[in-house]
Structures are given as C-alpha cells and as structure tokens.
Amino acid sequence: MLVCWCGSNIAGTVDINTVVEASKREPGVVYATDYQYMCAEGGQAMVRRAIEEHSLTGIVVSACSPRMHETTFRKAAAAAGLNPYMVEIANIREHCSWVHKDKEVGTEKAVVLMRAAIAKLNLNTPLFPGESGVIKRALVIGGGIAGIQTALDIADAGYEVDIVEKSPTIGGTMAQLDKTFPTLDCAACILTPKMVDAAQHDKITLYTYSEVDEVSGFVGNFSVKIRQKARCINSKLCNGCGDCIEKCPAKKAKSEFDEGLANRKAIYVPFAQAVPNVPVIDQTQCLKFKTGKCGLCEKVCLPKAINFEQQDEIIEKEYGVIIAATGFRPLSPERYGEYGYGQLPDVITSLEFERLMNAAGPTGGALLRRSNGEKPKSIVFIQCVGSRAEPDKGKSYCSKICCMYTAKHAMLVRDKYPNIDVSVFYIDVRTPGKNFDEFYRRAVEQYGVNYIKGMVGKIAEEDGRLRVQGSDLIEDTQIFVDADLVVLATAVEAQASARPLGTMLTASMDQNNFFSESHAKLRPVESPTAGIFLSGVCQGPKDIPETVAQAGAAAVKALGILSKDKLIGNPCIAGPDELLCNGCASCEKVCPYGAITYADKEINDHGHRTTRHVAEINEAICQGCGACTVTCPSGAMDLKGFTNRQIMAEVDAICR
Amino acid sequence: MRQKAHELLSSGAVGAVLAWEKGELPYDTSPAVFRDAEALDKMVYNGFCGSNLSKYLIEQGKQDEKVLVFLKPCDTYSLNQLLSENRVAREKLHIIGIGCKGKLDVEKLRTQGIKGITGIEENETLKIQTLYGDHELPREDVLLEKCLSCKGKDHKVYDELIGEDLSADTEQGDKYAKVAELEGQTPAERFAFWRGELSKCIRCNACRNTCPSCTCLKCVFDNAHSGVAAKVNATEFEENMFHIIRAFHVAGRCSDCGECSRVCPQGIPIHLLNRKFIKDISGFYGEFQAGETAELNSPLLCYDLEDAEPNIISKREGDN
Numbered sequence: 001m002l003v004c005w006c007g008s009n010i011a012g013t014v015d016i017n018t019v020v021e022a023s024k025r026e027p028g029v030v031y032a033t034d035y036q037y038m039c040a041e042g043g044q045a046m047v048r049r050a051i052e053e054h055s056l057t058g059i060v061v062s063a064c065s066p067r068m069h070e071t072t073f074r075k076a077a078a079a080a081g082l083n084p085y086m087v088e089i090a091n092i093r094e095h096c097s098w099v100h101k102d103k104e105v106g107t108e109k110a111v112v113l114m115r116a117a118i119a120k121l122n123l124n125t126p127l128f129p130g131e132s133g134v135i136k137r138a139l140v141i142g143g144g145i146a147g148i149q150t151a152l153d154i155a156d157a158g159y160e161v162d163i164v165e166k167s168p169t170i171g172g173t174m175a176q177l178d179k180t181f182p183t184l185d186c187a188a189c190i191l192t193p194k195m196v197d198a199a200q201h202d203k204i205t206l207y208t209y210s211e212v213d214e215v216s217g218f219v220g221n222f223s224v225k226i227r228q229k230a231r232c233i234n235s236k237l238c239n240g241c242g243d244c245i246e247k248c249p250a251k252k253a254k255s256e257f258d259e260g261l262a263n264r265k266a267i268y269v270p271f272a273q274a275v276p277n278v279p280v281i282d283q284t285q286c287l288k289f290k291t292g293k294c295g296l297c298e299k300v301c302l303p304k305a306i307n308f309e310q311q312d313e314i315i316e317k318e319y320g321v322i323i324a325a326t327g328f329r330p331l332s333p334e335r336y337g338e339y340g341y342g343q344l345p346d347v348i349t350s351l352e353f354e355r356l357m358n359a360a361g362p363t364g365g366a367l368l369r370r371s372n373g374e375k376p377k378s379i380v381f382i383q384c385v386g387s388r389a390e391p392d393k394g395k396s397y398c399s400k401i402c403c404m405y406t407a408k409h410a411m412l413v414r415d416k417y418p419n420i421d422v423s424v425f426y427i428d429v430r431t432p433g434k435n436f437d438e439f440y441r442r443a444v445e446q447y448g449v450n451y452i453k454g455m456v457g458k459i460a461e462e463d464g465r466l467r468v469q470g471s472d473l474i475e476d477t478q479i480f481v482d483a484d485l486v487v488l489a490t491a492v493e494a495q496a497s498a499r500p501l502g503t504m505l506t507a508s509m510d511q512n513n514f515f516s517e518s519h520a521k522l523r524p525v526e527s528p529t530a531g532i533f534l535s536g537v538c539q540g541p542k543d544i545p546e547t548v549a550q551a552g553a554a555a556v557k558a559l560g561i562l563s564k565d566k567l568i569g570n571p572c573i574a575g576p577d578e579l580l581c582n583g584c585a586s587c588e589k590v591c592p593y594g595a596i597t598y599a600d601k602e603i604n605d606h607g608h609r610t611t612r613h614v615a616e617i618n619e620a621i622c623q624g625c626g627a628c629t630v631t632c633p634s635g636a637m638d639l640k641g642f643t644n645r646q647i648m649a650e651v652d653a654i655c656r
Numbered sequence: 657m658r659q660k661a662h663e664l665l666s667s668g669a670v671g672a673v674l675a676w677e678k679g680e681l682p683y684d685t686s687p688a689v690f691r692d693a694e695a696l697d698k699m700v701y702n703g704f705c706g707s708n709l710s711k712y713l714i715e716q717g718k719q720d721e722k723v724l725v726f727l728k729p730c731d732t733y734s735l736n737q738l739l740s741e742n743r744v745a746r747e748k749l750h751i752i753g754i755g756c757k758g759k760l761d762v763e764k765l766r767t768q769g770i771k772g773i774t775g776i777e778e779n780e781t782l783k784i785q786t787l788y789g790d791h792e793l794p795r796e797d798v799l800l801e802k803c804l805s806c807k808g809k810d811h812k813v814y815d816e817l818i819g820e821d822l823s824a825d826t827e828q829g830d831k832y833a834k835v836a837e838l839e840g841q842t843p844a845e846r847f848a849f850w851r852g853e854l855s856k857c858i859r860c861n862a863c864r865n866t867c868p869s870c871t872c873l874k875c876v877f878d879n880a881h882s883g884v885a886a887k888v889n890a891t892e893f894e895e896n897m898f899h900i901i902r903a904f905h906v907a908g909r910c911s912d913c914g915e916c917s918r919v920c921p922q923g924i925p926i927h928l929l930n931r932k933f934i935k936d937i938s939g940f941y942g943e944f945q946a947g948e949t950a951e952l953n954s955p956l957l958c959y960d961l962e963d964a965e966p967n968i969i970s971k972r973e974g975d976n
Contacts, residue, residue, distance in 0.1 A: 500961050503961060579873075579874070580872075580873060580874050580879070581873075582741065582742075582743065582871065582872050582873055583741075583742045583743075584741035584742060584743070584952075585741070585742060585952060586741070586952065586954075586957050589952055589957040589958065590957050590959075592959075613742050631956075631957065633872055633876075633905040633906075634872035634873065634874060634875070634876060634879075635876050635879065635882050644882065644883065645881065645883055648883035648884075649883075
C-alpha cells in the first residue's frame, strides 16, 4: 500500500497516517508506506524498491485518478518485475480530497476507497495484452481550415488521408470571411491556396457533399461508411466550365455561402474558388426534379457530365485514426425578440456582415442597408449575443472570437467609410492573444470606435431607422443610439451533426455538444476514445491561429499511431463462460465493436455433452467496454481486470 | 382441442402435447405433457387455465421431436420472447392458438367468501356450486390481475387457430395506475411500501421458476460464484434484493404476463416492479411490448440516435 500526499492536494484533507495504518489491517497487506509525490522519480523508485524488497505480488497506490498516473505506476511495477495489471489505484484525490473539506470525512472515505482497492487487488490475476495492426490511413471529418490543416500535415508526413465534407466544397466557415484579425489579410488569400494544396496532394482524397454514415471498429482498425450524396454530376467528366449554371432558369434558392443574402441557381458551385470546382444540383430547387421538364443544363453540358439519375453512393473504407473537425455554426439570434432579427432587415449577424463587406459578396463589397440599399450613416455592433448567457437564454460560455472580429468589423468600416459612426455594446472586451489587445486599442484610439459598456434591451424601427435602446454601465444611464444597421455578434454553436457523429465515434461530448478532450490540460486534442482526435472548433470556440495550431497538434497525435506497425492492446477484455451462456445473443446485440459472434458448439458440462449456441469473443476487436457483462442475465460474460467478482468485492468492502 | 391433439399425436406428427390437465377440484388445473393419446381425456381448458405454458417449451424442446402446444393470445408474447433469445426452436413447435375470455382467479372467489367449490358453469355470469350452496357472480369481478390489462385477442405466433371466435374482450383498466400511484409517493413512502411487500417473501422461487423471462441455464442466485447466490436470510434485505435484481434481469424482456404475482403464495405484487420498468422503457424509447415479434429488439439492447439522453432520464417526472 503506497499512499501519496500529492503535496497538500491529498494530505491537506486526508490524514495520510490513518490511511497507512488502516491499510495494514487489511487482508493481504504486508507493507504500507507514504510519500509526498509518489509519481515523481523518488516515489517511483520507492514503488520499485518496495516490490523488490518485500517480494510483493500486487500493489495499491492510493493517489490521484487512474487516468492521471495508472500508466506511470504500471510501468514502475513492470520495471520491478511485477505484472502491470497487479496494480490498483485508489483515487483518494479527485474522488476524495478534492470533494471534501472536512478532514475527518475525507480520511474516512480515503480509508474506504483504499479498502475497496485492496479487496479488488486480492482477486486480480496477471494479464497479458495482445497486439493489433494499424491501417495506415486517416479520416478527417470536416473540410474547414481545421480539417484541411490536419489533412495536409498528415499527408505531408507521407500517410494517406481522406477528408469527408458535407457541403459541396471544402473551405468551411473561414471561406465565408472577409478579412482576418489581427493582421487583416483576406481570408480567401490565405485559405484558398491551402484548399488547392489539399485537392492536389497525392496523399489526400476529398469526399465533398458526403457524410459519415456508420463507424465501427477501434483504434488502428476503424471501418467507415461514407455516403457520397448524389451531386447529379459526374465529377470525372465535369470540366468546371459553368455553362450549366449560366443556363439554369431556377434562380430562387438562397445561397448558403452568402448566408441567404443572395440567390443562387438550382445547379451551383457555392463560390468561385470552390474545391472541387464541380457544381451540384439542388434537387429541391431543380425544375427537372420538381416538374420533370427543363434539363437545360444537360443540353448545354458538352462533356455530358449531368446525370439526373445519379444516386447516393456508399463508400466503405478502413482507417487507423479518425479526426473530428466539424467546426461550428453561428447561433441563430431569432430567439432573442429584443433584437428583432428576422423582422428588421437591417439587423444582421456578424457572418452576414462578413459577406456584405466581401468584394465577392452579394453587394460586391459595398456596405449597404438591407432595407433600402442605401449607405448607412451609423452602425451599432452588439457583442455577446447568446454567449455568456443564463443556461435557458443561450450559451453559458464565452465564444472567444467575437470581441476580436467585432473590433475588426468596426475598424474596417471606419477605415473604408470614415463618415459612418460606429458604436459597440459590450459586456467585457476580451483580447488575450498575440497582438490582439493592440488591435482592439487601434480600433478605439486610432479609428474612433465608440465602445459602450452595457447591453442592448430593445431595437425598434422608427422613421426608417433603428432605435437601439441600451444601458451605459459606466455612465449608469439608459441610452438611445440611432442606427441604420445593427450587427449581432452571435455565439459560436456546435454543429447539429456533432452529437450524432460523437455517438457514432463513441467519443464523449460536453453539455454544449462540443467534443470532450481527454484531459483539459495534458491531452487537449485527444478524445477519450483511442484513435479519435479533435481538430478546431468542434472541441470548443477558437480563432483561426488557435484552430490551425490545434489542427497540427491533432495531426501529430494521429501520426503517432499511424507510424506504428502494431498497437499494444488492452488485456482487459470480455470473455464468456460457456457453461453459463444461454445463447440469447443480447451481448452480440449491444457490443458496439462487433466483437461478439455466436456459434453452435459442443459443450462439455462435467461430462454432460450438449451442442449449444454460445457466444465467442474476437479478442482483437473487444475494447473492454463491459456493455456485454452488464447485459448478460446469467453473468456468463465477464471482463478481465474488472470481473463481476472483483466489483462485488469492492462493493462489499465499501459497505463493510 | 382434444381432437386436434389426438390427431397429431396418433399420426406421429408430434411426440408430445403440452396443455392443461384437470386436477381433483374444479378450479384445480395444471400444465401437463401428454404423450399418450389415450390420456387426453384428462386434458382440460377452462377459466382456470391461466397458467402460461410457454416456458415449459424450453425443456420440451430439448427432445428430438415436435411438440404441440396450446397458447392463449397473451402466452404467445412470452413464446416470441423465448424464440428471440434462442431458448426455443420454432421448427420444433406446432402452435395452436386458442381463444380466451379472460381467466379466473380462485383467490378472488375465496375473498368473496366462496369456498368448498364443487362445480362451475362459465358464462357471462358464473354459476358456482359449493358445498354450502350456489353462487352467481359476474365473470369480470373475479378475473386474474393480468386479464385486467389484456393484450388483446390476437395471437402473435401460431400455426393454426381454434376457437378464436369464442374470445371476448375483458374490461381494460389502466395497467400503470398503481405504478403511477407509487411514483407519486415520496421515496420514503415507496421504500416503506416495497419493504412491506418484499419482506413477505419466503424465497420459494416460484416467481422465478414460472417466469418465462427467467430462463438462464444457471440462475445467478444458484451460482455460488456470482456473489449474490445463497444469501437468503444473511441480512433482512436479502429477499428484497432478490426481487430487485430479478426485475433488472428481466427488464426489457418481461412481456407483463403476470405469472410472477399469480403464483406468489404470499400475494406480493411482483409484477409492479416489472411494470415500472415497462412504463419507463416505453416512456424513454417509445411504446414497447416485449414479445410483439420474435426479433431481439428490446430498446435496452438496441441503440438509436434518437434514444433519450441520460440527463433526460435523470430529470424524469414522477421522481421526487
């Protein structure tokens, strides 16, 4: 029994000596000691020495969460010649000292947890892991800047990468942006070359207008079904000339790329630099699909690439790793009646504003009011729309990018149109980041943007203008600002498709539907599910530099697996007791990895031979999740390292 | 029914007939296997044939022969569940679905003071002869608990039907009424209710042995290695735990046949535990009836993206 103080982390709330002394009275314990930092080199040496000197057959380390240092202590045990699975961790930090203030209570619980770990260890047996191969190909889900960067980094290291992107082009939200903070270079200028790099890379395959339908398998060996939606265009034949788009008479669809501020044809490419430059037919808008007549595009297409009969195609491929890079959507502000978004045409979102300012946007870059097409004289920006809100009003988190892009918008307006008055309502201005605060101060000091600390309560139309009523917390008054355009800095929200995807990947999600990282500080780009990595905003709000940095980090972690020929498996896997197996196949049904099959077998039950339908485990596929063991009514399925008896022993020890 | 059984047995089409046999008293019937056509005059089918024959097919199905079984509509749900779990092979069965007007509860007759029964005429009104005189009372007053939430007259699995035209609807109560009442109580009240009921248990295992979902080759309660076996009377909570564990084991598989409560000599309403699970499962995952088909499709075994998230489950209504 090795009890760790974790400095004062544990020792502050748990009386270490009581735990040590109590452990000496437990069955099987021959040696007990404590140390300030058991995970440090000195502590690990103590572990090795204790095993050697006392010929220990197992150790319990009462310390922090096994997620933190179980591997550390298993390695130390192995170095001293002990099977690493003869190590048990009693988590007396996260489960104990951190959640209790009262030392007496904390100590009592630490003793109980320690006792449970000993009870379990007494039933442990040495376990030996198997090996499995690695498929040397990565799947990146999402083709925005995060997905593109991750894919490029993996491909440059020499491994194959597929990008699955649900829209007809890669590029993501960044492609919609005008300029990027803090340097104000144009988004397209820095993004489109990367899009082209990805498309031309001989190691990268793009599946655009495609979605992931099904994922099975495990780290090193995922199999994925990709649904390539029917574009109604033969991509191999299309030369991207655009004649079809020119001739298409159905022009009433709202352009997704222009955030609905402009129309597009039924056959379209989202924007001029789209990759691949292959149009797609929107079947809900196309006259051929709606009425059976038309087919003009088919007539003008010289390479005969139009195919109205095209069906969704299912592509099945195998991957060693999967990287989620699903990005975000701006929250729709329609639910906030006070801003009148959706009713008042001159109240727009920041992303719509990006399109209005963009030279390739619906107005050719001219900043014009949506209501009457005139130039605005006054613009109000409102920050934290849906961010930092009460749980029932929006997102509780800070969306992180809005302060900076609002400062950017304000600065760009003042730069281009010095006569327009610009005000910004804010709760706080948050500008941590290299050159960020300098950027914001430039907006205030150099460009004369009027920052008002306070929130807006109401926007009403009056004589063709917008009357913005808000509070000025510094002056402690209610104020009115007349505006011609109001821009809402809407919260960053996880994609609606993120949670279902997370479920498919068996990756855990947080309460806001962002993918959870394995450890907030030490494993920020790894999902807790082995072989699943996180790139970009799908893990939480981020700006472009951070996204690119994380995308690269995710690539490195993915490469760490791809570059291996064999992965050491987890020996804690399930197995059936054939004498108890009823053959009901419930375990086969619940197994998320497809590791269980059934076969008719001759069973010899103490000389009584019968042929029965019984479960079999594929040990290379089983991930030890334990779903089968709790489903099996007769207890025939058991998980090595976490057997039913071990768990019962823990419970009994706790309840003793 | 006798004629059919006679035909199939004599022709060798089946090797055994699973039906009910009359006992010494008019309300005394028990499940029986007939192998001899001559013995079939002991076969009976009347208002007291409430017992569910499905589970007996596990044992019968081990023989190298076909079995003729007579099933009431509600019994076919249990059989489907057994088929879905590979406990019975469909090809070994010849299933004759028989009509049902709802079965009678002799305990309810006794509580009405009717004792010493010597004969019964079954119609809408029951005419009962006893040692102490005759009685008449409406059939619906003395139906089995399970018949008060009848699953209907349709057989879910069968080879042929007999007398389905003789079936009659029974009055349908709200099968969740008592569950809802318990849900409305405070945890302390509920605990007291269940402690009261479950502590009556004498651990005779009748509920487990009759339950068509309790079909393990070796029950965890009989398995010395399971950690829950043979602990009767170890503490005063052991019988309580037995029922709670059993309810978890049959969750999503129980077709609500009501046999557990019917056979309990102590009158414990065991079926209420199962119904709570059925109500919750239907509430969280959409209406579900175990045994509706012979597919292994319990929501607890199938995953669907639309499934309720755990946070919804923890916030469910009716929990105090």
